[in-house]
Amino acid sequence: MHTVGPAQIIAGPGSGKTFVTVNRIRHLILEEGVDPAHILVITFTKAAALEMQQRFFTLMEGERPPVWFGTFHAVFYHILKQSAQYRGYTIITESERRKLIRNIIHMHRQFLYLQEEDIEEILGAIGSYRQGTRREDMQIQKMKPEDLEFLVTEYQSYLQEFQQFDFDDLMRQCLKLFQEDAACLARWQAQFQYIQVDEFQDISPAQYEIVRMLAAPEDNLFIVGDDDQSIYGFRSASPESMMQFLKDYREAVQVPLDVNYRCHEEIVAAAGRIIAENKKRLPKEIRAAHRQGEGVELCTCEDEGELRRIVVERLTEEQKNGALTHCTMICRTNFACGLWAQVLYSAGIPYVMKEKRKNRFEHFVIRDIRAYLALGQGELWRKHFLRIMNRPLRYLRRDSMPDEKVDREQMLSCYCTMPAMQETLRRLFRDLECLSSKKLHLQIHYIRKVIGYENFLRDKYGSKRAEELVRIAEEFEKFSKQFATVEDMNDYIEHYTELLQEPLEKGEGIALMTMHASKGLEFDTVYLPDCNEGQTPSSQSVTEEEIEEERRMFYVAMTRAKHKLCLFTSKGKTGKDGPSRFLKSL
Secondary structure: OOOOOOEEEEEOOOOOHHHHHHHHHHHHHHOOOOOHHHEEEEEOOHHHHHHHHHHHHHHOOOOOOOOEEEEHHHHHHHHHHOOHHHOOOEEOOHHHHHHHHHHHHHHOHHHOOOOHHHHHHHHHHHHHHHOOOOHHHOOOOOOOHHHHHHHHHHHHHHHHHOOEEOHHHHHHHHHHHHHHOHHHHHHHHHHOOEEEEOOHHHOOHHHHHHHHHHHOOOOOEEEEEOHHHOOOHHHOOOOHHHHHHHHHOOOOEEEEEOEEEEEEHHHHHHHHHHHOOOOOOOOOOOEEEEOOOOEEEEEEEOOHHHHHHHHHHHHHHHHHOOOHHHEEEEEOOHHHHHHHHHHHHHOOOOEEEOOOOOOHHHOHHHHHHHHHHHHHOOOOEHHHHHHHOOOOOOOOOHHHOOOOEOOHHHHHHHOOOOHHHHHHHHHHHHHHHHHOOOOHHHHHHHHHHOOOHHHHHHHHHHHHHHHHHHHHHHHHHHHHOOOOOHHHHHHHHHHHHHHHHOOOOOOOOEEEEEHHHHOOOOEEEEEEOOOEOEOOOEOOOOOHHHHHHHHHHHHHHHOOEEEEEEEEEEOOOOOOOOEOHHHHHO
């Protein structure tokens, strides 16, 4: 058992990394005589920290040595709170961050064009900007770089005024504290003499720098991770962190945990062939410990309709056999989870969702289309017009609609001296009148293609983000084909929304989750229904680096299966939507 100096544990899926970690802590205390108060164990989630702590206490047979278990954010916050200059600070919640952005928007007239759906994008851009991205490289289509810079400055000044940290601040301020206060750093180096980091492949450059500073000068740094399971590129994580560690600590001991105790050997072999296609990875050969179960099944369907029918048939059988609670369906995106939630609900198959259940019908693209549909049915409410009047851009003003219900002649009179605007308005009303005479799915197609909603998305959001938004509109059109009228569809959506509010008991049905959310979990049977180009890998992933991360996500999803892995793909109309390229190695 390696106890002194740096060490890297390469822990493949199902290889028992938690067992190794907690046993090493026990060995340090009982065999090496290390003071448990000097041991720090860092994980990425609170749940993982609590689970590891409980596993350790169980191993210690009732004793509870004061080993430090915590997330990066919890450890950084604790360090900052012990410093006089940060003692009065608190952490701002995500809902409070959104509220703060809303308040800044309302206080400064130049931001009044921003809408609720822009807030998430703004918060992401703020994080990127504060991490060093140049303002001219920011990817917010709506905002000028100087406006974004002003908004960031306002946001930061409010946090300082009210003595609050957001999660980015915890890292930045902790790193700054260590860089500027040598005595403070020495104090915490003396406190944390033995540091263990779990899921090291998910570490960001800033987190890694802080850990390196803490571990010096003894460098008793024990890291556990798997570069093949690095799937958080959007958080600045990279599989290269595992390789960088070996460059920074050339004397480090490297220990592979290369036996998979979870998955059937066919699953291990298939996943291994797929991940071997990646170029940026540490070489490894993972072996399986058992052959329990049925292994891997690849099902190729004629089209999406047949794919959904076959999956429902399989899950219905699982339900009859009482095995549904031991299954999971893993999708590439939250939106795909929403589609399958609808399919499962319609088929009477119970499901539970790991993440907070999102109402896919609340997405702004679908809300825009539904506003058009409502207007097409003669529901000329101001709220619907306000939503779509400049989607695409028509230069219509809010003050042209003073009443709760919109009057066509009154709107035209507002532009009586502007013939071009009057023609624009007449064209809008003509388009709305055309909708009512068409079948529901053709109404949505008309909104997308003729009215120009998709061109609006491409102009506003740029090619990469727009492709995802266009796909949402396409999926909504396909979904609408099962309804005869707008009213029928609205009734369904209302019922579905009510269903989402009802609590679901744990273990009530098949687990439905994204690839990101599946990490760290395991199930007897795993269904992967998104094995097509454009889904896995995502159509938004273009560069080699992005494709490699998509492949790692697919690898993570595959290795959640203990006994049976079911891969579903459909032939598609073109190579762009046919079977995933990842399946070729199978």
